[in-house]
Each structure stands twice: as structure tokens, then as C-alpha cells.
Amino acid sequence: MRPDPTVDPIFSAGGDAAALPPSELPPTPVDPTFSGEAEDAVGPEPAGAPGAVPPAFSTEPVPLAFSTEPESPVGPDEPATEGPAPAGSVDPVFAEPDTLADPAGSSFVDSADLPVDTGTPVPAERPAPADVTLPPELAEAARVLFGDRLELAAAYAELLATEGVVRGLIGPRETPRLWERHLLNCAAMAERIPEGASVIDVGSGAGLPGLVLAIARPDLTVTLVEPLARRTAFLIEAVEQLGLTRMVRVFRGRAEEAAVGTRDKPALSADVVTARAVAALDKLAAWCLPLTVGGGRLIALKGASAAEEIAEHGAAVARLGGGEPELHRCGVDVIDPPATVIEVVRERVIGPARKKAPKRSRGGRRRGGRDRER
Numbered sequence: 001m002r003p004d005p006t007v008d009p010i011f012s013a014g015g016d017a018a019a020l021p022p023s024e025l026p027p028t029p030v031d032p033t034f035s036g037e038a039e040d041a042v043g044p045e046p047a048g049a050p051g052a053v054p055p056a057f058s059t060e061p062v063p064l065a066f067s068t069e070p071e072s073p074v075g076p077d078e079p080a081t082e083g084p085a086p087a088g089s090v091d092p093v094f095a096e097p098d099t100l101a102d103p104a105g106s107s108f109v110d111s112a113d114l115p116v117d118t119g120t121p122v123p124a125e126r127p128a129p130a131d132v133t134l135p136p137e138l139a140e141a142a143r144v145l146f147g148d149r150l151e152l153a154a155a156y157a158e159l160l161a162t163e164g165v166v167r168g169l170i171g172p173r174e175t176p177r178l179w180e181r182h183l184l185n186c187a188a189m190a191e192r193i194p195e196g197a198s199v200i201d202v203g204s205g206a207g208l209p210g211l212v213l214a215i216a217r218p219d220l221t222v223t224l225v226e227p228l229a230r231r232t233a234f235l236i237e238a239v240e241q242l243g244l245t246r247m248v249r250v251f252r253g254r255a256e257e258a259a260v261g262t263r264d265k266p267a268l269s270a271d272v273v274t275a276r277a278v279a280a281l282d283k284l285a286a287w288c289l290p291l292t293v294g295g296g297r298l299i300a301l302k303g304a305s306a307a308e309e310i311a312e313h314g315a316a317v318a319r320l321g322g323g324e325p326e327l328h329r330c331g332v333d334v335i336d337p338p339a340t341v342i343e344v345v346r347e348r349v350i351g352p353a354r355k356k357a358p359k360r361s362r363g364g365r366r367r368g369g370r371d372r373e374r
């Protein structure tokens with residue numbers, strides 16, 4: 001399913017942050033770092049061909065171009081108070097960010113548990129240009145993984161290190177290792193994705209791995225699914241500034257909402273659903289398999305505990321219609337260590353649990369129904 005550039009390239013909804021036990025941390029553990037916010041856009045392709053490197057990223061906060069919704073009340077100077085949308089209570093496309101309270105007992109975790117989310121925008125602290133420069137020792141790996149899109153990857157790295165830091169989506173201490181821990185790791189996943197595939201990235205945050213995959217693989221069409229307004233605002237701007245509006249769209253809402261659609265937007269599905277640092281495998285399977293076409297696959301970037309997760313959650317995955325989870329290493333001989341992914345094929349479509357039909361008496365009438373009472 002290729003995003004139609006003539007239509008709103010970007011959906012949207014409200015949101016939060018998922019549970020991340022230590023085993024869920026991105027493959028290379030990170031300091032608390034990413035987070036996010038806001039809204040929706042339709043726009044012409046930025047100047048230049050898709051994928052062309054924009055002239056330069058503004059280091060000033062970028063106004064939300066083409067927004068059709070009021071801006072999030074969570075401004076850069078306020079601590080992020082966004083929470084997930086109460087399940088099913090908001091339209092993921094048109095939800096107002098400030099209606100999204102953190103429901104007690106929801107499946108989301110406290111943002112303090114997130115591995116890559118400062119939660120609080122960092123005022124005016126910007127990395128020195130050298131901080132985001134591709135380290136010479138990683139240059140060859142970056143060339144292999146990004147090919148002629150390397151400059152575009154560099155532009156995204158700079159965007160993360162500037163706007164991403166200023167908006168509290170990425171911790172300042174993360175910038176010197178953006179390439180190693182984030183961009184290259186995510187790009188390595190691309191080798192598991194078939195040519196021309198449609199991809200949904202669940203819980204994109206600041207665009208990892210979804211935006212990186214779109215940069216590394218221009219043959220893919222990518223939908224970034226992210227419930228938090230501040231993060232989707234960043235994603236939307238990044239997509240526009242990187243010139244990726246023809247191949248990337250942003251859905252603001254939870255994976256569960258994306259899978260069922262809304263009155264205005266059809267349910268989403270894709271050949272491949274990716275996720276990094278979003279949830280444990282059982283929860284990921286519950287969220288991501290419904291977004292996967294039959295025979296398609298979930299590819300989750302995981303850390304050192306991937307094998308244990310498979311052992312722990314394999315049965316739950318099977319109940320959700322997934323095949324045997326497989327562990328793969330990506331970027332062998334390119335990055336050190338290689339990235340670890342868990343893959344699950346959607347083998348069976350498991351529908352939502354149906355309510356039992358009321359029992360009928362032999363005469364075909366409902367037990368306890370009016371006829372009986374008469």
C-alpha cells in the first residue's frame with residue numbers, strides 16, 4: 001500500500017509511552033533520551049527529488065506547517081505531560097492532545113521507564129557540530145547501509161541532534177552516539193525487509209527505526225505509528241524536511257487504533273511491521289500482528305535478552321496467530337555488534353474474542369426471554 005501523495009500524507013491522534021523493562025531496551029542500551037509531540041500535515045513535496053537532502057535544518061523551532069489541529073498544549077518549556085489516549089475513547093485521527101490523560105492501569109508505562117526519552121525538552125542546549133559528525137571508524141558501515149542516501153541519513157542525524165534535543169526527544173548525551181546506537185543499528189534491519197515492501201513502524205518515537213528504514217531503502221513505503229503528539233509533530237516535520245512525503249506518512253495513534261481504523265481512515269496493514277524499544281514480545285505481537293498482512297511479519301529490534309523473550313513469550317505469540325519467533329542477526333560484518341531482531345510471521349488471523357451468543361431453548365426461543373415469562 002503506497003501512500004497517496006495527493007492525500008493527507010499524515011494522519012494523526014494522541015498518546016503516550018510504553019512499558020519497557022530493561023530487557024526491552026534498544027539493542028545498545030541508551031541513556032534516557034527520546035520522547036515527542038503534535039500534528040498533522042499535507043504538503044507538497046519539498047524542493048528536490050524525494051530523498052534529496054534539504055539545504056539545511058533550521059535550528060529554530062519549526063512551525064507546524066499545514067496543521068489541521070490545534071497545537072499541543074505541551075510546549076517546549078513545559079515538562080511532557082502527555083499520556084496515552086484512554087483506549088477507544090478518542091478518534092486517533094482527530095484527537096486533541098490535551099484530551100489524552102494517562103489512564104490508570106493502561107498498558108503504557110511511566111515515561112520514566114523509557115530508555116530513550118528525556119520527557120522534558122532541553123532548552124537551547126545544542127550539540128557541537130562535531131557531535132553528530134559521522135565518526136570515521138563508522139564511515140564504511142554507514143556507506144554500506146545507506147549507500148547513496150548517506151547524506152540524507154546525515155541530515156536526519158543532524159535533525160535529531162538539534163530539534164530532537166531541543167524538543168526533548170533525545171538526550172543531549174545521546175548525540176555523540178547517534179550513528180552507532182541508533183542510525184546504523186536501525187538501518188541494519190533493512191536487510192530483513194523484502195524489496196518494495198510496505199512497512200508500518202509501531203511506536204516510532206523520533207523515527208527509529210521507521211524513518212531510518214525509509215532513508216536507507218527508497219523502495220519501501222513506510223507508515224510511522226506514534227500516539228504522542230510531540231513526537232508526531234517532530235516526525236511530520238522530519239518527513240517534510242527530508243523530502244520523504246511520497247514514501248512516508250505518519251499516523252498519530254496507537255497501534256491498536258491503527259489496526260481497526262476509524263470512521264474516516266481505513267484500518268492500516270503492511271507486509272512488515274517494525275518496532276524498537278516499544279514493548280515486550282507478547283504485547284508487541286498483540287499490537288503488531290493485527291497490522292500485518294497474512295504471511296507478513298513483525299520484525300522487532302531487540303537487545304541481548306532476545307532469546308529469553310522468545311522462550312518466555314513464544315506461547316503467547318502462537319495464541320495471537322504468530323508463527324515460531326525467529327532470532328536473526330543483522331549487519332553481520334558491517335556493524336559490531338550486529339543488530340538482533342526477532343521475527344514473527346503472521347500465520348493465522350485471530351479475530352477479536354466474540355461474545356457468546358445467548359443460548360436458545362429447543363423451541364428456538366431465548367431462555368429467559370419474554371415468551372417464557374409470559
Ligand SMILES: C[S@@+](CC[C@H](N)C(=O)[O-])C[C@H]1O[C@@H](n2cnc3c(N)ncnc32)[C@H](O)[C@@H]1O
Binds near residue numbers: 015017019116231
Ligand atoms: C521508548 S519509545 C521508543 C521510540 C523509538 N522506537 C526508538 O527506538 O527510539 C516507545 C514509543 O512507543 C510508543 N508507544 C507506546 N505504546 C504504543 C502503542 N500501543 N502503539 C503505538 N506506539 C506506542 C510511545 O509513545 C513511544 O514513542
